[in-house]
Amino acid sequence: MVRAIAILIGAGFVAVLSWALFWSIQGVITDPPAPTAVDEFHLHPKEVELASNGFFGTYDQRQLQRGLQVYKEVCSNCHSLKHVAFRDLTQLGYSAAQLKKFAADWSVKAKQFDPKSGDTTERPNTPSDYFPTVYYPGTGNPPDLSLITKARHEGPAYVYSLLTGYRDQPAALLKKFPDAKVPDGLYYNPYFANLNIAMPPPLTQDGQVTYLDGTKSTVQQNAKDVAAFLTWAAEPNLPTRHAYGLAVLGFLLFFCILAYGAYQNIWRDIKH
Amino acid sequence: MSFPWAKHYEPKSGFTKWIDERLPLPRLVYGAVGAGYPVPRNLNYFWNFGVLAGAALAIQIVTGIVLAMHYAANGGVAFDSVEHIMRDVNGGWFLRYAHANGASMFFVVVYIHIFRGLFYGSYKAPREMIWLLGVTIFLLMMATAFMGYVLPWGQMSFWGAQVITGFFSAIPVVGDTIRIWLLGGYAPDDAALNRFFSLHYLLPFVIAGVIILHIWALHIPGSNNPTGVDVKGEQDTVPFHPYYTAKDGFGLGVFLFIFAALLFFAPNSLGHPDNYIPANALQTPAHIVPEWYFWPFYAILRAFTVDFIGIPAKLLGVLAMFGSILLLFFLPWLDSSPVRSANYRPLYRIFFWVLVADVLVLGWCGGSPATPLYVIISQISAAYYFAHFLIIIPIISRAERPTPLPNSITEAVLAKKGGTSPAHTALSGSAVPAE
Amino acid sequence: MASGNTLEVPRQDEPHHDGEPRRRDFLNIAAVAAAGVGGIAIVVPLINQMNPSADVLAQSTTDVDLSKIEAGQGIVTSFRKQPLFVRNLTPAEIAAADKVDVKTLRDPETLAQRTRGQKNWLITLGVCTHLGCIPQGITSGEDRGQFGGYFCPCHGSQYDTAARIRKGPAPKNLFVPEYKFTSPTTVTVG
Numbered sequence: 066m067v068r069a070i071a072i073l074i075g076a077g078f079v080a081v082l083s084w085a086l087f088w089s090i091q092g093v094i095t096d097p098p099a100p101t102a103v104d105e106f107h108l109h110p111k112e113v114e115l116a117s118n119g120f121f122g123t124y125d126q127r128q129l130q131r132g133l134q135v136y137k138e139v140c141s142n143c144h145s146l147k148h149v150a151f152r153d154l155t156q157l158g159y160s161a162a163q164l165k166k167f168a169a170d171w172s173v174k175a176k177q178f179d180p181k182s183g184d185t186t187e188r189p190n191t192p193s194d195y196f197p198t199v200y201y202p203g204t205g206n207p208p209d210l211s212l213i214t215k216a217r218h219e220g221p222a223y224v225y226s227l228l229t230g231y232r233d234q235p236a237a238l239l240k241k242f243p244d245a246k247v248p249d250g251l252y253y254n255p256y257f258a259n260l261n262i263a264m265p266p267p268l269t270q271d272g273q274v275t276y277l278d279g280t281k282s283t284v285q286q287n288a289k290d291v292a293a294f295l296t297w298a299a300e301p302n303l304p305t306r307h308a309y310g311l312a313v314l315g316f317l318l319f320f321c322i323l324a325y326g327a328y329q330n331i332w333r334d335i336k337h
Numbered sequence: 338m339s340f341p342w343a344k345h346y347e348p349k350s351g352f353t354k355w356i357d358e359r360l361p362l363p364r365l366v367y368g369a370v371g372a373g374y375p376v377p378r379n380l381n382y383f384w385n386f387g388v389l390a391g392a393a394l395a396i397q398i399v400t401g402i403v404l405a406m407h408y409a410a411n412g413g414v415a416f417d418s419v420e421h422i423m424r425d426v427n428g429g430w431f432l433r434y435a436h437a438n439g440a441s442m443f444f445v446v447v448y449i450h451i452f453r454g455l456f457y458g459s460y461k462a463p464r465e466m467i468w469l470l471g472v473t474i475f476l477l478m479m480a481t482a483f484m485g486y487v488l489p490w491g492q493m494s495f496w497g498a499q500v501i502t503g504f505f506s507a508i509p510v511v512g513d514t515i516r517i518w519l520l521g522g523y524a525p526d527d528a529a530l531n532r533f534f535s536l537h538y539l540l541p542f543v544i545a546g547v548i549i550l551h552i553w554a555l556h557i558p559g560s561n562n563p564t565g566v567d568v569k570g571e572q573d574t575v576p577f578h579p580y581y582t583a584k585d586g587f588g589l590g591v592f593l594f595i596f597a598a599l600l601f602f603a604p605n606s607l608g609h610p611d612n613y614i615p616a617n618a619l620q621t622p623a624h625i626v627p628e629w630y631f632w633p634f635y636a637i638l639r640a641f642t643v644d645f646i647g648i649p650a651k652l653l654g655v656l657a658m659f660g661s662i663l664l665l666f667f668l669p670w671l672d673s674s675p676v677r678s679a680n681y682r683p684l685y686r687i688f689f690w691v692l693v694a695d696v697l698v699l700g701w702c703g704g705s706p707a708t709p710l711y712v713i714i715s716q717i718s719a720a721y722y723f724a725h726f727l728i729i730i731p732i733i734s735r736a737e738r739p740t741p742l743p744n745s746i747t748e749a750v751l752a753k754k755g756g757t758s759p760a761h762t763a764l765s766g767s768a769v770p771a772e
Numbered sequence: 773m774a775s776g777n778t779l780e781v782p783r784q785d786e787p788h789h790d791g792e793p794r795r796r797d798f799l800n801i802a803a804v805a806a807a808g809v810g811g812i813a814i815v816v817p818l819i820n821q822m823n824p825s826a827d828v829l830a831q832s833t834t835d836v837d838l839s840k841i842e843a844g845q846g847i848v849t850s851f852r853k854q855p856l857f858v859r860n861l862t863p864a865e866i867a868a869a870d871k872v873d874v875k876t877l878r879d880p881e882t883l884a885q886r887t888r889g890q891k892n893w894l895i896t897l898g899v900c901t902h903l904g905c906i907p908q909g910i911t912s913g914e915d916r917g918q919f920g921g922y923f924c925p926c927h928g929s930q931y932d933t934a935a936r937i938r939k940g941p942a943p944k945n946l947f948v949p950e951y952k953f954t955s956p957t958t959v960t961v962g
Contacts, residue, residue, distance in 0.1 A: 067670045068731035075727025078660075081645045081653060082720040088643045089716060093709045120602060148420045152830045193830035208614070212420070215605060216613035258623065299613075302423075302430045309431070310601025316813075317597055320806045321590035327803035328583040330796050335575055336750050337378045403821050425826040428817035579800075586803065 102245040106238050108230070108255040110222035115293050117221075120311070123304040124297050126158040131276050132294020133157060135287050138274050139267050140210060141173075143203075146196040148211035149298050156301055164192050173197040204250050205263025214292070214299045221292045223256065228288035230256040231266040340375045340559065342571040343368070369556060375574035376581055377562035379750050383457075384560070384581075385588035386450040391548065392589055393443035398541050400436040401485075408488065410534035412527045415490035416615040434604040440482050441607045442596050444630035447475065456689055458677030459561040465669040470551040472665045474544055479662075481540040482628065484533040487525070491612030492622050498525040498533070500625060504638075507655040524618055564749045565677025566742055573746040624706050632703030633696050634658050637722065639707050640715040657719070664726050671726060674734035676742065684737040688729055695721045833962035835954070838893065846910040848898060851949060851961050855898030857910045857922075858959075861933060866891050868920060869934035879945045883934040886948050888959075895959065896935045896946035900924040907931060907946070922946065 116125040133154070136146070151168035159167065174187035175194050190197065201207050214220025234253040238245060247253045251261040271283045280286065346367040348354035357364055367373045407426050409418040422429035454460055460468035483501055487494045502519050506512040521528030559568060568574055599606070607629055611622045627635050641654035679686040695718050702715040743749035834851045836858050841847055846859035869883040883891055898906050907922035907929070908914040917923030919932035929940030936945040951961040
């Protein structure tokens with residue numbers, strides 16, 4: 066009885082799915098999905114070589130310092146970094162005094178609410194403050210950058226590719242998709258999800274940022290450094306994680322060998 | 338417990354005797370997972386996964402309790418509190434990554450455990466109750482995992498909550514009322530987040546309770562084995578301890594090694610980047626997918642694209658999705674073949690592997706965007722899924738001619754080893770002579 | 773079944789223990805020991821997570837501006853989420869504190885030991901050493917008790933003008949945190 070009912074119900078499901086399948090196939094035949102400009106012109110991020118890649122990956126402090134400089138001079142005009150605190154910058158190799166000055170000099174000041182007067186006043190940032198939120202009234206919504214490399218597929222490569230990916234809209238695209246012209250106020254970037262980004266090209270020429278450590282400042286270098294910095298901002302514990310990971314895996318391998326030996330030892334007289 | 342040759346607990350000291358007379362807990366443990374539980378001697382590594390599932394639950398409960406010491410279930414701060422755990426709490430990144438990847442490990446282990454049961458017919462008499470409790474655990478796990486995924490309050494959390502509670506709005510007449518009741522509002526917000534947190538904390542303990550019943554039910558008939566043949570005598574079994582505790586210890590080591598590799602070196606590989614974007618009620622991500630362990634069921638949901646004799650596609654999809662799990666409750670009665678192990682069921686064995694492939698294909702479709710090609714593949718695979726359980730199994734369990742079964746577990750072991758002499762299977766290279 | 777003899781399960785009551793553990797049993801012991809070490813190691817992060825997090829530790833110093841505190845007045849500010857009393861003692865209060873015979877005190881300390889060079893700046897935690905209430909007396913108009921310092925209303929502890937316990941159940945003087953003058957009018961506490 067159970068089986069008879071089951072076969073009927075099963076046949077019902079199969080019938081409904083066959084019916085749906087029929088319409089799906091019919092839909093594909095009569096109205097084949099048309100390729101879109103995004104399908105054909107969106108590009109996968111370019112590989113970027115960073116010290117943090119791989120099993121033994123860790124951060125290159127000098128590169129992070131350069132990246133911080135790019136963030137400060139270029140990105141921070143529009144993008145917040147609210148999950149990162151000034152104190153975290155000790156991991157980039159700054160001294161406590163340098164940090165204190167860096168925080169105090171930061172152009173966006175910390176907000177302070179006075180519950181008696183109801184006024185909001187400003188004060189210089191201290192190392193324990195988080196990077197203050199940047200409010201951006203213009204077109205587009207510049208995302209907070211503290212987690213950007215984790216919030217995008219292949220984040221570091223994405224940041225690097227996006228920053229170096231601005232170009233004129235290809236003629237081939239316009240020829241095939243005449244309606245896909247870049248809207249006014251947006252910029253063509255094949256690494257952006259819908260190809261048209263509101264952010265104007267932030268890195269326009271070599272030497273835009275003058276590195277304190279003497280590294281030659283090119284757009285490529287700036288993009289790579291800021292990608293490294295944002296990778297750190299999103300995952301500051303990566304070097305610790307990798308170090309612990311190797312130790313833990315080493316221990317577990319040792320344990321597995323011992324446990325296997327004990328298992329074989331205990332079972333040695335039992336056929337199974 | 339169930340076998341007459343099972344050893345009985347004998348307290349060795351005055352103290353353990355005193356305990357045993359007042360609260361025979363050591364006796365219970367001895368009979369459940371100690372030397373007092375006789376287990377078939379021929380279990381293969383697939384039998385490690387029950388213990389591993391228990392270990393995974395323990396890991397989730399322990400890491401979850403400590404994470405709850407830092408997490409705040411409020412829409413305004415939930416996302417930030419998770420970032421606080423990741424950045425500032427001592428070892429917080431470790432605990433959070435362990436919990437997030439631990440959920441995946443739990444599902445991997447449980448899926449293997451379920452498919453082991455399907456292959457070796459562990460759901461058949463007299464083990465139906467174990468199977469029913471197991472399916473209940475699976476349902477509870479899915480509910481727990483879903484609510485846990487909402488807690489970080491990222492974009493996928495929010496839209497996952499929106500979509501999954503949307504299932505209930507498919508119910509005719511009262512659907513929308515139920516959905517609003519579930520959420521405590523018109524969209525996921527503080528009320529929903531708080532109740533999900535409360536239930537996410539509660540359900541693992543319910544799961545632990547059902548696991549105790551699952552193990553209790555297991556100890557009535559005893560464990561199944563790769564031959565599916567009943568235990569005939571003492572020579573067919575070994576005591577759980579030390580034999581299977583040793584084997585499970587090794588299995589646990591391998592499990593933890595894989596878990597640690599994931600946790601320390603690819604902790605975000607199974608997550609979705611959009612969940613690192615704070616929840617935004619006004620913007621849906623381009624491509625919403627649940628966590629990987631729900632993908633096959635998500636594909637079944639999406640396979641129902643057209644109305645059928647007046648039943649809306651949305652309702653059909655939801656019914657099919659829940660049905661695809663609920664039908665497992667009936668499996669013991671759908672499969673009437675007296676032979677348990679697929680090793681002796683040539684026809685069933687083929688369909689079993691087709692099912693495995695089918696579920697993998699469904700998973701692949703469920704994780705992909707709902708483009709026409711993936712929908713078509715989902716429809717074919719979903720049709721096979723239902724046909725497998727509801728049509729093919731009932732039919733082949735009658736039609737199939739099983740191959741000859743061994744007379745006993747011991748006979749099967751001997752046949753496999755091809756030995757009549759008590760060959761020494763000690764560690765190779767050891768110079769210690771046999772007694 | 774017929775070959776049951778050759779497959780006899782060894783008696784497990786005393787597996788392979790003929791008195792001394794055999795050499796191969798060391799493997800079992802080593803595996804269990806390694807599991808124990810791993811089990812203990814994993815407890816460390818589970819306990820350590822309850823220690824103050826990095827953001828809490830980062831707020832462990834507080835700068836106090838002294839320029840607006842007149843003699844005889846005090847302010848309450850916050851140091852590590854606890855009230856911090858900063859009081860500008862009058863010469864009369866300093867004299868009263870110095871007059872006390874230290875040997876008679878429950879927690880013997882001089883005012884000079886309880887300040888950092890400038891005797892008029894008395895900086896203490898505003899946490900009664902009895903059971904943690906906030907004593908009164910820092911804001912003008914509050915009850916300063918019979919010794920002119922602080923008075924804890926919870927259980928009646930009385931502190932003098934050097935915030936030393938004089939009467940009542942508190943065992944210790946009000947705690948003086950680490951601090952230093954970073955400018956003539958600023959102290960950094962912590």
